[in-house]
Amino acid sequence: MPADHPHGTWEPAPAARWEDAFLSGNGAHGALVFGDPHDDRVVVTHHTLVRPDGEPRPRPPAIAARLPHIQDRLLAGDVTAAEQFTDGRALRWVQAFHPAFQVRFVRDSVVWRGYRRAVAFATGVAEAQCSGWRGRVFVSRADDVVVQYVTGPGLDGDVSLDPRLAGVPGGSGLALFYEDFLTRKGPDGRLVVVPSYSPENRPPNASWGTLNATMDIAAARHALRTAATWHPGPDGDRWNALAERLPDYRVNSDGALAEWAWPGLDDTYDHRHLSHLYPVWPHHDITPYDTPELAKAAHRALELRGAENHSAHGHLHHALIAARLRDPHRVAAALRQVLTGDYFHHSLMSSHYPDRDVYNADAAHTLPALLTDALVQSTPDRLVLLPALPPAWRRGAVRGLRTRFGARVDLTWAGGGCTAVVRPERDARIDLKTPAGGDGLLRLTAGEDRELTLRTR
Numbered sequence: 001m002p003a004d005h006p007h008g009t010w011e012p013a014p015a016a017r018w019e020d021a022f023l024s025g026n027g028a029h030g031a032l033v034f035g036d037p038h039d040d041r042v043v044v045t046h047h048t049l050v051r052p053d054g055e056p057r058p059r060p061p062a063i064a065a066r067l068p069h070i071q072d073r074l075l076a077g078d079v080t081a082a083e084q085f086t087d088g089r090a091l092r093w094v095q096a097f098h099p100a101f102q103v104r105f106v107r108d109s110v111v112w113r114g115y116r117r118a119v120a121f122a123t124g125v126a127e128a129q130c131s132g133w134r135g136r137v138f139v140s141r142a143d144d145v146v147v148q149y150v151t152g153p154g155l156d157g158d159v160s161l162d163p164r165l166a167g168v169p170g171g172s173g174l175a176l177f178y179e180d181f182l183t184r185k186g187p188d189g190r191l192v193v194v195p196s197y198s199p200e201n202r203p204p205n206a207s208w209g210t211l212n213a214t215m216d217i218a219a220a221r222h223a224l225r226t227a228a229t230w231h232p233g234p235d236g237d238r239w240n241a242l243a244e245r246l247p248d249y250r251v252n253s254d255g256a257l258a259e260w261a262w263p264g265l266d267d268t269y270d271h272r273h274l275s276h277l278y279p280v281w282p283h284h285d286i287t288p289y290d291t292p293e294l295a296k297a298a299h300r301a302l303e304l305r306g307a308e309n310h311s312a313h314g315h316l317h318h319a320l321i322a323a324r325l326r327d328p329h330r331v332a333a334a335l336r337q338v339l340t341g342d343y344f345h346h347s348l349m350s351s352h353y354p355d356r357d358v359y360n361a362d363a364a365h366t367l368p369a370l371l372t373d374a375l376v377q378s379t380p381d382r383l384v385l386l387p388a389l390p391p392a393w394r395r396g397a398v399r400g401l402r403t404r405f406g407a408r409v410d411l412t413w414a415g416g417g418c419t420a421v422v423r424p425e426r427d428a429r430i431d432l433k434t435p436a437g438g439d440g441l442l443r444l445t446a447g448e449d450r451e452l453t454l455r456t457r
Helices: 064-075 172-181 214-230 234-244 292-304 312-324 328-339 362-375
Strands: 008-011 022-025 029-033 039-046 101-106 116-120 126-130 133-139 146-151 158-163 351-353 357-359 376-379 382-385 396-402 407-414 417-424 428-433 440-444 450-455
Touching: 022 116, 022 126, 022 133, 029 126, 029 133, 039 146, 172 214, 172 234, 214 234, 292 312, 312 328, 312 351, 312 362, 328 362, 362 376, 362 396, 382 407, 382 417, 417 440
Parallel strands: 382 428
Antiparallel strands: 008 116, 022 029, 029 039, 039 101, 101 158, 116 126, 126 133, 133 146, 351 357, 376 382, 396 407, 407 417, 417 450, 428 440
């Protein structure tokens, strides 16, 4: 890689499969770059190019009037009632993502000597070089355009455009939805989320649509409290009060955080999703510091969870939750599963399953977040340093990790010790947590760096 941008990857041959093409993108437009000097192919994509079910304007089912009847049946103990909550349309899977078009530049005379293709992670430039020929592609974030630039001898050739698709389908609102939806109560007088769904999982003794899925409770509480924070006054007070009336989380007979907070609904443990641990990650509703007993139950749920079909997102979701619960050994084990399971193409894009089965971005996009959460976690009033450092990471350094209280953190560790430099951009009073118990209040002043020393264990 260039000396000024050392982070990236390279290959000694063009991509033979689209999965191995290097990627560049800006969040809206994307490009897959094959890097073949004889047949230079660039596939251009756009994030809107997915039609949910093959129709340009799919309509939601018109079943709102039937909701009270379904709620009555579920509350009365009919565990299969939600299966009839449909307009009769057959199940349709979301169609695969598909490209917009492909640009091809075909040349007849090519001398193969000194070939190399590479992508620089800092700039997103994907380039290939061979015998004086050089092709570069990048997607501009500032100008929102895809740029292809070819230089070198023998540039006569045929340029073609292969169309893939004729056209492109065309905080408080969520709180208002919950006000309208959360109207039913259980025997204890608390609100009931009904019907309720824990993604892709079901109790062994009930149907898919049930009551009080833990994820639904956590997401509603999260949304209502967030909206209240951003809308102080009568609206915020009302939404906070509604959040307080939501059910408590439930601990089952195995000592684990239950996936459904409704008596009588059993847990299905061998499943790749861990949706009921939403309060741990990505939310901070359950933490080892504020709710230690619930954190213990969440960890027990993690221990009991199976891997089902070894999807990459399942292993890494497990690791993200383990990092929040300060379990470095589980973080390391999940990482090892993904890094040794042949999940990555030559492009470093990942697959959904082992053996590079089903092109999928879950692992590629999750790994940076997991590494960050293993080293530094934060909330607007808390900083956790080295919460889940895997034992094999005996030395290392990281620079510029952002926090949720307006500071950047640099870490350097080796030999059981660590130096942390906190670079605040605004004043803050932060609760500091460290692995060896060096906890306390950290007072930060904007523009004044603070250096901390701590043990890694």
